Amino acid sequence: MDPMPSSAPTRSSGMTVIAALWAAATLVVLVIGFREAIFLVPTEATMGNLQRIFYYHVGHALWAMVFPYINCIASLAYLYWRRRDPLKALAADAWALAAAEVSILYVSIGLITGMMWARPIWGIWWTWDARLTTFLLLWLLYVSYLITRKFSSTGQGHTLAAVISVFAAIDVPITYMSISWWRTQHPSPVLRGDGQLDASFYPAFWWNLAGWGMWGLFLLGLRYGLERRRQRAEQEAALEAIEASLELTQ
Amino acid sequence: MIYLRHVLTHLKKDLRLEWRSRDSINGMLFFSLLVVVVFSLAFDPTGNPAMTRQITGGILWIALLFASVTALNQSWTREVRNAVLEAQRMAPAPPSALFVGKAVANLLFVTLVEVVLAPLFVIFYNLHVLGNAWLLLAVLPLGTWALVVNGTFFAALGLRTKNRELMLPLLLFPISVPALLAMVNATTGILTGELDPIQVNLWIRLLAGYDILFTTVCLLLFGTILNAE
Numbered sequence: 001m002d003p004m005p006s007s008a009p010t011r012s013s014g015m016t017v018i019a020a021l022w023a024a025a026t027l028v029v030l031v032i033g034f035r036e037a038i039f040l041v042p043t044e045a046t047m048g049n050l051q052r053i054f055y056y057h058v059g060h061a062l063w064a065m066v067f068p069y070i071n072c073i074a075s076l077a078y079l080y081w082r083r084r085d086p087l088k089a090l091a092a093d094a095w096a097l098a099a100a101e102v103s104i105l106y107v108s109i110g111l112i113t114g115m116m117w118a119r120p121i122w123g124i125w126w127t128w129d130a131r132l133t134t135f136l137l138l139w140l141l142y143v144s145y146l147i148t149r150k151f152s153s154t155g156q157g158h159t160l161a162a163v164i165s166v167f168a169a170i171d172v173p174i175t176y177m178s179i180s181w182w183r184t185q186h187p188s189p190v191l192r193g194d195g196q197l198d199a200s201f202y203p204a205f206w207w208n209l210a211g212w213g214m215w216g217l218f219l220l221g222l223r224y225g226l227e228r229r230r231q232r233a234e235q236e237a238a239l240e241a242i243e244a245s246l247e248l249t250q
Numbered sequence: 251m252i253y254l255r256h257v258l259t260h261l262k263k264d265l266r267l268e269w270r271s272r273d274s275i276n277g278m279l280f281f282s283l284l285v286v287v288v289f290s291l292a293f294d295p296t297g298n299p300a301m302t303r304q305i306t307g308g309i310l311w312i313a314l315l316f317a318s319v320t321a322l323n324q325s326w327t328r329e330v331r332n333a334v335l336e337a338q339r340m341a342p343a344p345p346s347a348l349f350v351g352k353a354v355a356n357l358l359f360v361t362l363v364e365v366v367l368a369p370l371f372v373i374f375y376n377l378h379v380l381g382n383a384w385l386l387l388a389v390l391p392l393g394t395w396a397l398v399v400n401g402t403f404f405a406a407l408g409l410r411t412k413n414r415e416l417m418l419p420l421l422l423f424p425i426s427v428p429a430l431l432a433m434v435n436a437t438t439g440i441l442t443g444e445l446d447p448i449q450v451n452l453w454i455r456l457l458a459g460y461d462i463l464f465t466t467v468c469l470l471l472f473g474t475i476l477n478a479e
Contacts, residue, residue: 079474133427140424147420152411156478160407163471167425170467174428178456 019221026214033059033207041204053117055204059212061110061135064103067216068138068168071099075165078158090231093158096165097149098223100142102216107139130179137175141168256343260351267328268359274321278363281320285313286370295375300442302375307437310371311393311430318360318397319419322405325356330409338476345473353402353468360394380443385450389440392457393433399461400425403468407475425464432457 037055044051074096081089114132115125126132145168149161197205268274289295289309295302329335338348371377379386401422408417436453439445445453 137424137427144420144424148407148411148417151413151417156410159478160411160475163407163475164421166471167464167467170463171425171428174456174460174463175431178428178431 015225019218019225022214022221023218026211026218029207029214030211033204033211036204036207042200044201047121050117050120052204053113055208056212057110057113057117058205059208060106060113062209063213063216064106064110064135064138066213067099067103067106067220068142068172070220071096071103071142072165072169074099075162078162079166082159089158091228093162094224094227094231096162097227098220100145100161100165101223102220104139104142104146105219106212106216107135107142111135111139128179130176133179134172134176138168138172141171253344253347256347257350257354259343260348261354264325264352264355265358268355274324275359275362277324278317278321278359279366282313282317282363282367283370285309285316286367286374289313290374295377299376299378302377303380303442304438306371306375306377307441308434310367310437311433313367314360314364314394315397315423315426315430317363318356318401319422321359322356322398322401323415323418325352325402326405326409327414335409335476345476346469348476349402349406349468349472353399356398356402357391357395360398361391364390364394377441379441381440381445381450382447383440385440385447385454386437388454389433389436389450389457392454392461393429393437395461396429396433396457396464397422397426399465399468400429403472403475406472410478429457429460432460 033055037052041052043049074092077092078089078096081092111132114135118127119125141164145161145164148164149157151157152160286309289305293301293305295306326335329338339345401418404421404425405418408414408421411417432453435445436450436457439450439453
């Protein structure tokens with residue numbers, strides 16, 4: 001089944017072992033994080049048990065701000081290598097696509113858990129505050145990104161999507177700044193400043209942060225591998241078509 | 251200087267094309283007029299002047315945004331007919347000159363629509379401006395340029411995708427969020443007189459920064475999307 005050259009299968013099976021170990025480690029960390037967050041950490045004074053959603057919300061929301069950077073860097077690398085080194089460019093494009101999809105997943109979970117928390121605490125599902133709006137914009141931009149990829153043929157779709165990624169990277173900070181001048185309701189940063197987290201909550205916070213980060217990286221690697229496989233299959237098909245046409249002319 | 255001459259040639263070509271057909275200006279004018287009428291039916295602006303001032307800024311920009319989307323798509327589809335775009339790509343002129351020429355032409359078209367639309371607002375919405383009305387002379391061109399420069403770019407980007415008509419709003423609206431926020435807040439602040447000049451100034455500066463930043467990015471990346479294969 002594997003269409004790769006002879007040296008490739010050993011490397012691929014090595015990667016599979018690493019991926020399986022990584023997934024197992026992720027699962028262990030997530031289980032510890034779950035136990036800490038739900039059973040061990042003390043109940044928060046004013047919000048009660050509702051506050052426990054925070055560990056999942058921040059665990060996703062923080063990483064949701066990291067994956068777009070991977071997407072942006074990969075897109076810039078794609079634009080740089082597009083003419084100079086097409087094979088490297090294809091790899092960069094696979095990273096960009098994987099990062100964009102994981103971004104959408106994490107931003108969606110961050111938005112949903114945030115709303116679930118906001119409804120009982122603020123009394124509203126949603127408010128047009130700087131961080132919420134920026135997050136929603138991030139979601140909209142990456143959905144546009146994926147739609148563009150879907151609507152354009154493979155070759156130029158990569159370039160167009162990479163250009164959109166650059167635009168998104170510029171747009172998001174401006175939105176954040178412009179709305180924080182306007183109004184901000186989201187709680188203050190939890191790691192430093194006014195809203196600082198009490199040390200007794202740290203275990204649940206850090207274990208969940210690490211766990212969801214590892215899970216995100218696992219998904220990223222998995223999606224990258226899948227996209228690489230699709231690219232390779234496409235190349236094989238193109239090669240076969242060329243060979244077939246050569247045989248016909250003989 | 252040579253670059254400027256290329257831009258002027260492109261601009262003249264676009265203006266002449268528009269002058270001969272008058273498609274996009276007529277379409278935009280009538281479309282924005284309809285938006286204004288529909289909103290005035292929905293909100294009854296003559297009955298409550300205070301509320302009218304609150305919502306007019308938003309309605310004006312929504313009308314312009316929707317109207318410009320209809321025109322921007324047309325401005326590139328013209329180039330597709332008879333493979334003109336392929337000829338443009340082979341021309342020795344820099345690709346960004348083509349972009350600047352078209353963006354400036356679109357700016358002129360949308361500005362013309364604004365000039366017609368402004369008196370209509372005063373008539374249909376019974377509008378009295380309470381703030382410094384002359385500040386609108388800074389907000390309107392800056393806001394229009396923000397819409398037009400990104401709109402021209404994304405219309406070109408969506409040109410070779412399937413569902414090209416759908417692609418432009420999908421890309422333009424999210425990217426324009428900060429600009430829209432600044433335009434609507436500045437305009438509403440001027441109309442109601444509630445925002446003091448320092449705050450209006452802040453929004454205008456944000457808009458100017460947005461314009462400079464995105465114009466630069468569009469110029470840098472236009473060659474890439476024109477030659478995307």
